[in-house]
Amino acid sequence: MTHARRAVLQALVAARAHVTAEDLLNIVQIDSPEIHLSTVYRTLDALENLGVVDHVHLGHGRAVYHLTDNAHQHIVCEKCSAVEEVPSKLFLQLEKELMDNYQFKVRMNHFAVIGTCRKCLAKLEESRDS
Amino acid sequence: MTHARRAVLQALVAARAHVTAEDLLNIVQIDSPEIHLSTVYRTLDALENLGVVDHVHLGHGRAVYHLTDNAHQHIVCEKCSAVEEVPSKLFLQLEKELMDNYQFKVRMNHFAVIGTCRKCLAKLEESRDS
DNA sequence: ATCTTTGCAAACTTTTTGCACCAAT
DNA sequence: ATTGGTGCAAAAAGTTTGCAAAGAT
Numbered sequence: 001m002t003h004a005r006r007a008v009l010q011a012l013v014a015a016r017a018h019v020t021a022e023d024l025l026n027i028v029q030i031d032s033p034e035i036h037l038s039t040v041y042r043t044l045d046a047l048e049n050l051g052v053v054d055h056v057h058l059g060h061g062r063a064v065y066h067l068t069d070n071a072h073q074h075i076v077c078e079k080c081s082a083v084e085e086v087p088s089k090l091f092l093q094l095e096k097e098l099m100d101n102y103q104f105k106v107r108m109n110h111f112a113v114i115g116t117c118r119k120c121l122a123k124l125e126e127s128r129d130s
Numbered sequence: 131m132t133h134a135r136r137a138v139l140q141a142l143v144a145a146r147a148h149v150t151a152e153d154l155l156n157i158v159q160i161d162s163p164e165i166h167l168s169t170v171y172r173t174l175d176a177l178e179n180l181g182v183v184d185h186v187h188l189g190h191g192r193a194v195y196h197l198t199d200n201a202h203q204h205i206v207c208e209k210c211s212a213v214e215e216v217p218s219k220l221f222l223q224l225e226k227e228l229m230d231n232y233q234f235k236v237r238m239n240h241f242a243v244i245g246t247c248r249k250c251l252a253k254l255e256e257s258r259d260s
Numbered sequence: 261a262t263c264t265t266t267g268c269a270a271a272c273t274t275t276t277t278g279c280a281c282c283a284a285t
Numbered sequence: 286a287t288t289g290g291t292g293c294a295a296a297a298a299g300t301t302t303g304c305a306a307a308g309a310t
Contacts, residue, residue, distance in 0.1 A: 002265060002308070021300085036267050041300065043265095057187065057241065060275095062299065075234050086232060094224050102216060103248035104205050111187065111241035118233035132283070132290060151275080166292050171275065173290095190300095192274065 004028075004035050008043040009052075018056060018064035018074070018083070058083060058112045073109055077117035084117070134158075134165050138173040139182075148186060148194035148204065148213070188213060188242045203239050207247035214247070 011027035012019065019027075021040050028035050044065055047053035055063040058076050072085040091108050098104045116124070141157035142149070149157075151170050158165050174195055177183035185193045188206050202215040221238050228234045246254070 004266065034267075038268080038301075039266060045301095046265095075228065075232065075236075077234075078237065078240070084232065084234070086228070090227050090231070091224060094221060097220050098205065098216070098243070098245070101220070102205065102214065103251060104207075104214070104245055105251055106205075106243055106245040107208065108243065108245075110208070110244045113228070113236055113238065114240045115228070115234055115236040115238075121233060121235055134291070164292075168276075168293080169291060175276095176290095 003032065004039045005043050005046070007032050007035060008040055009047065012047075012053065012065065012067065018058070018066050020062045020064055022062070024065070054109065056109055056112060059114065074112040075117075076112045076114045077120055078114050079116055079120035079123075082117050082119070083112070133162065134169045135173050135176070137162050137165060138170055139177065142177075142183065142195065142197065148188070148196050150192045150194055152192070154195070184239065186239055186242060189244065204242040205247075206242045206244045207250055208244050209246055209250035209253075212247050212249070213242070 007028040008024055011024050015023065015027065021037065021044060024044075025035070025037050025040050028040070044053055044055070048055065052068055053065055054068050055065045056074060057063050058074055059078070059081065071088045073088055073091060075084050075086055076082070088108070091106075095106045095108060098106050137158040138154055141154050145153065145157065151167065151174060154174075155165070155167050155170050158170070174183055174185070178185065182198055183195055184198050185195045186204060187193050188204055189208070189211065201218045203218055203221060205214050205216055206212070218238070221236075225236045225238060228236050
């Protein structure tokens with residue numbers, strides 16, 4: 001357990017949400033500006049191997065990291081990029097079906113579910129009306 | 131409609147499966163070696179805007195492209211990278227729940243569902259026994 | 261003393277872009 | 286003739302790696 005690792009882990013706990021590697025870098029650099037982005041990646045990698053941390057792809061580009069205990073999924077609007085969390089239990093039936101029919105054990109939360117959010121759907125409605 | 135676009139579209143139809151931009155490049159270059167990777171990307175982009183093509187992220191790195199009409203999802207094993215297609219109807223209930231509870235219109239197939247496939251699960255069982 | 265981790269710079273992978281030239285209507 | 290598409294090379298964006306120096310046990 002080194003200084004850098006402690007700092008990254010603390011930042012991750014403090015963030016209490018999905019953060020990118022760069023977000024974490026910005027947080028840890030407030031107190032420890034010498035810490036490098038590659039150290040953040042290596043620490044996250046180590047923490048993932050320990051099963052403490054997971055990363056999720058919310059969309060194109062950057063991945064976000066979070067502590068493993070959060071039992072939720074992410075739904076991401078492809079129009080406005082809004083991210084919402086939804087409880088994992090909505091996915092239970094799908095997980096069961098994939099297990100029963102394909103003997104496939106889903107790790108559902110690795111990718112976000114993308115689509116169109118409430119607000120953007122409403123906007124689309126509006127513009128169709130006019 | 132130019133030569134390059136025709137070639138890319140033909141390659142995509144011929145492939146009849148998920149292919150990466152580079153796969154497509156390799157196919158079109160058999161007959162038209164002057165076609166460039168950036169043209170493939172630009173053509174795919176144009177075709178996506180027309181709604182003819184979709185791309186899916188199967189895992190880290192490259193995306194795969196396919197014609198829009200294929201109504202299936204991809205499940206990808208994170209251990210062995212095997213890709214399997216599953217019918218969209220397994221996802222209907224989830225789509226309905228997200229719509230009813232969150233007014234969120236899923237575009238389910240943009241990301242693959244990742245997890246562990248039958249074979250790799252079996253291997254894990256074995257190694258646990260020994 | 262040994263083995264691991266760090267900082268740094270540089271590589272890497274996939275995709276996008278600027279630009280001058282060429283092709284399609 | 287004009288608008289848009291193409292080839293190329295180079296940039297971007299996100300992540301990974303090689304290495305020598307520094308740190309942990």
